[in-house]
Amino acid sequence: MAAILDRVNRGRLEAFSDGVIAILVTIMVLNLRPPAGDSFGDLRPLVPKLLVYVLSFVMLAIYWNNHHHLMTVVERIDGRVLWANMGLLFCLSLMPIATAWLGPNWRASGPALAYGLVLLAAAIAYFILTVQLLRIHAADSRLAVAIGRDWKGRLSLVAYVVALLAAIVAPLVAIAIYIGVAVVWLVPDRRIERVTVDRAGPPG
Amino acid sequence: MAAILDRVNRGRLEAFSDGVIAILVTIMVLNLRPPAGDSFGDLRPLVPKLLVYVLSFVMLAIYWNNHHHLMTVVERIDGRVLWANMGLLFCLSLMPIATAWLGPNWRASGPALAYGLVLLAAAIAYFILTVQLLRIHAADSRLAVAIGRDWKGRLSLVAYVVALLAAIVAPLVAIAIYIGVAVVWLVPDRRIERVTVDRAGPPG
Amino acid sequence: MAAILDRVNRGRLEAFSDGVIAILVTIMVLNLRPPAGDSFGDLRPLVPKLLVYVLSFVMLAIYWNNHHHLMTVVERIDGRVLWANMGLLFCLSLMPIATAWLGPNWRASGPALAYGLVLLAAAIAYFILTVQLLRIHAADSRLAVAIGRDWKGRLSLVAYVVALLAAIVAPLVAIAIYIGVAVVWLVPDRRIERVTVDRAGPPG
């Protein structure tokens, strides 16, 4: 009964998170307005906006991907997990405005700083979510094994802090660091994938 | 058969409600426009808008959370429950415009009054939803036990009425009351959580 | 196997339809912009927009409700059903723009005509969807019994045609007819509810 209940709860938590992330991914594109002219060259000013959109899309896709992998090993959730998850969604909901500001102003310090702060806040919120999940899972649970030392999460936090400092003097360095973090995360979370496969037996 | 049918119905009701709430939470962020300038200080005028967004995000998250907890103990739904739920979603759908108006005008009476009216309408709609659910559940059902006396719901209604009166002369007092109600609700509905755990046995 | 496959298909069709309708319901509210001023009286010009929004919200809710009831008795779907459903969603997707035009121009013929055309198109699309479903269900299937003579659907079609003619000379009469149709449909589809209950036995 408890297991079924938790599956229902987890299912609805996932569905809600999916909904919010799917909408965030999509409304970012509303900031890409078609050019006033009608020649192909008029698209040129859109290029930096499009590239920043790609970066934000990848970042949100990484969060969806990691959230998805994390949830497959979650055995139960409670009120605090729900709220930690809401905190993560709130931080991610600031991505569209940070993206809209950075797009046309990618050479300025302010938008690079704001973008990094949103990324840092989301990373901290994700960390809090894992802490809240570990609190209600056994030390030898698949979740605990899967999360393990979380070097990627810690590395990201350090990288974002460095990027924020860099943003003040060299915004492009900050953006390069954001891209670097995305590349590191782009590989789906092997820790969890390994555990899943080990427990589930070889696919096939 | 009836039970299966009701699970299907309930599932789709939840999915639709989740979809609407997820979209409402997200489109509120569309009202946060990036500043015209590119220095970090240009974000300052966004601060009150961001704070009102936080309040509205928390309010919608509370409704999602309570709706989620409520639905876990629902055994059946009918046409009137569907429409009561639609009424709730309609009231919540006015949150984005109320938020967009209050954000930059948080010192004025009008927006504080409108924001409170939307909150009051949503609270009444939620109350009607519980009444419609109680109508088709036994007096000793998990739902009936879980809802119990609903002191929080009643307290909120009283608080909103007081806040509406306060808004006319002191908008900030009204906003303080809205925040206070959010804090009271922030704790997930222990009444229902307790029943769920009691019937389900200890987790694990 | 076929049954399971159809349940999966039906589930995803419902989920997609729910998603689209949930978004349509919600983005209509984006057309309600907060007033420029900050006094409560500044909301007055919003009143007609809000009332038209209520009507459109109810119309979309009716479609969701009827779609929901219809799907509970569907046993299988095929490609043509999928496309008939897409046709319905397309027609419904024109509700936001029709609503945005009618809101501030409720005394003019053009918007009342356009609004009615969208409603008529949606009603025809829903009718086509039921025809496509009946094609692949037995004459004594729960679906066929539930749809029956569909006097409401036919009445709506006639009412919309009358309303379109009325819109040319008296837009308010057309709007009154739209409201009348909504009231008739507001009661959830008893035909299907009756069949569902008969087959499922009394609830409880």
Add this chain to the structure above:
Amino acid sequence: MAAILDRVNRGRLEAFSDGVIAILVTIMVLNLRPPAGDSFGDLRPLVPKLLVYVLSFVMLAIYWNNHHHLMTVVERIDGRVLWANMGLLFCLSLMPIATAWLGPNWRASGPALAYGLVLLAAAIAYFILTVQLLRIHAADSRLAVAIGRDWKGRLSLVAYVVALLAAIVAPLVAIAIYIGVAVVWLVPDRRIERVTVDRAGPPG
């Protein structure tokens, strides 16, 4: 266990894809703004925008439909499939802006070219998704049989390249080719439907 896990994974991948496509379909309609005037004739300038919207709606519906049919024969997914799917969603997310540009500028080369590039990118992304799926399915799996030679996919790629060349000198020819491709795809993927039915036995 692996099968259950994959069903869960597949389910959430489908739900996320459905969410994104449902939102894309719907936000395209935000670019259809109501006319400034209030006479029915004021809708005339909207006609080309509406027709381009119909084309884009059909294109996205085709992708949803094909994605839906494809997923019913998928037995497992992995990280690379998730990312190939994200790539497809990214390409599709550019449809609204391409639609918004082509709508009022359907006689110009630039928008026809941009629209075609988005369609080509989406077609390539879908092809990559099938390649990634085939990589982890047996040569005699239902998926492999269902995809088969994929002459429609190859034809589309060739057609889009031809259309892009045509767009430079004759945008209307390019648009005609886009419409032609849509018509070819409009029929749901019989390859997969046939396999599904064969394996599942006759419906009924």
